[in-house]
Amino acid sequence: MKFEFTGKPLLAALTSAAVLAGCASSAIVPQPRAPHAPPPQQQQQPVRSSTGSVTVPIGQPVRSELPAPRGTLDPGFRRPPAGLSDRINGLWRAFPGKTGIAIQRIDGEWEFSERGGDLFPQQSVSKLWVTMAVLDAVDQGRLRLDQMVRIGPDDLAVFHQPLAARVLAEGSVTMSVRDLIETAITHSDNLANDSLLRTVGGPDAVRRFIANKGLGSIRFGPGERLLQSGTAGLTWQQSYSRGRNFQAARAALPDATRKAAMDNYLANPVDGASPSAIASALTRLARGTLLSPESTEYLLGVMSRTKSGPRRLKGGLPPGWQFLHKTGTGQDYKGMTAGYNDIGIATAPDGTRYAIVVMLGNTTSPIPARMSLMQAVSGAVAEFHGR
Incomplete structure (x- = not known):
């Protein structure tokens, strides 16, 4: 497994938060740093990877579009909470079939994934x-x-x-x-x-x-x-x-x-997409950089009313969290499903947002096991939030 600092602009997150106030999204407001203190430098750290785990960053390393945020930030802004990537890796390794997972902090600078660059059937995603x-x-x-x-x-x-x-x-x-x-x-x-x-x-x-x-x-x-x-x-x-x-x-x-x-x-799925690319698209949607402010607010509102998949990712989030999402489910063949997915934006009670993507490319696991995996992934994000 590998994670990267996305270097996405904090100002964009703040602007998006103002636009999307009706969608329960928000960003972190930095405190001023003393004039003599230099801004923190971007860096990359490797995270333990396992044999067979393929992780691809979101495109090429992203250049910071604005100066790095200054002042006191919560510990999870620049890097995943300690232990979260290991927890996700363990869930990924234990689940049978081709599985892709990507998690990105929308109001932050990190993303990590398992098989994040592989193409998975999207179906209704x-x-x-x-x-x-x-x-x-x-x-x-x-x-x-x-x-x-x-x-x-x-x-x-x-x-x-x-x-x-x-x-x-x-x-x-x-x-x-x-x-x-x-x-x-x-x-x-x-x-x-x-x-x-x-x-x-x-x-x-x-x-x-x-x-x-x-x-x-x-x-x-x-x-x-x-x-x-x-x-x-x-x-x-x-x-x-x-x-x-x-x-x-x-x-x-x-x-x-x-x-x-x-x-x-x-x-070679004609509707294939990589978990990392979807997580990045969700982040850009939430930050308001894909559509107009009005269309962004409208679409996030629609996604908050999704009826399908209440026991997928949404089912793993504790009370107080909000989730906007879209599911996708493919055809069955002899007990194997070609595409069982859920992707969305989770918002913590303090307003911090995460893009969460879980895609099962082909699996023979029973539906309750698939839902349990998804709940464990979203539950881990909530559990480690703020650590």
Whole structure:
């Protein structure tokens, strides 16, 4: 394992905190240092690594954009609390399957990870990038939150899409971009997300947003229908969007076809992202450097209302902590799940914020064990906070 000092600007954190006051975020206010005392110097320290642990820093070493903070800071500002990285390493080593973990102090200067640079299937975590691309278009005046979008039977997606029942019952549904964002993020509705994706300009528009913002190792796939059919070994047909037609077609495939498709997906996920890149993106979102102040506040508010995964990372935080997040869960094949994730921003009672990312690339562990791992990770962050 390895950790680095990110050198992110404290002023950006303070500015973001002021903007996001409604989202229970805050930063640390430094005390003045005597004029003769030089500012503390950046340094890097190695942390014990284990065989097989691959950790990649967030891009290249980051140059400080502002002078280093001066005065008395809490001990956890520049480096992880003693023992936290070892605790996370132990949890990571003990859990079967390909696991990635990244933790970053948003109002600080450190990040560490396990397999932080590897690509993991995102699944519904990628809905976050769709919404960000939409809000960026709103910031640029190309879309409006009150813009109406029509959704018809030919737009239906696959798997979790509660909105589909309304479309089928009413023939079509018209919803605002704002309502589609709420539905896509808080309920992880695939139809709402694909409708936003179509409205913003398709997968290429989201990829341009990721590239233009320099988010690093984050891929965006072809959309829910093509992603899921490709993972299963199917060629998409719109009839798969009705009832359980997709599951029936998938079950009729030869086992060799399903296995080859799943193996190919896991080896090179078209929607893959690295835990460190996601943690960095969450930090930048919280600091207000990805979207306008209004869009930042709005998105963090939406993420605070996420309904899915209450027993994943959120379940490990003690009373008084707040958590804004997005989950993602992939298809199962013979007891193995291709992607079981939770990513989010945890805020301590004193306002200190942490980006926490846990991604299970492939695991056969039962769901309670997966949730227990995630709770242990977030619980460790809370336990060691302030040490």
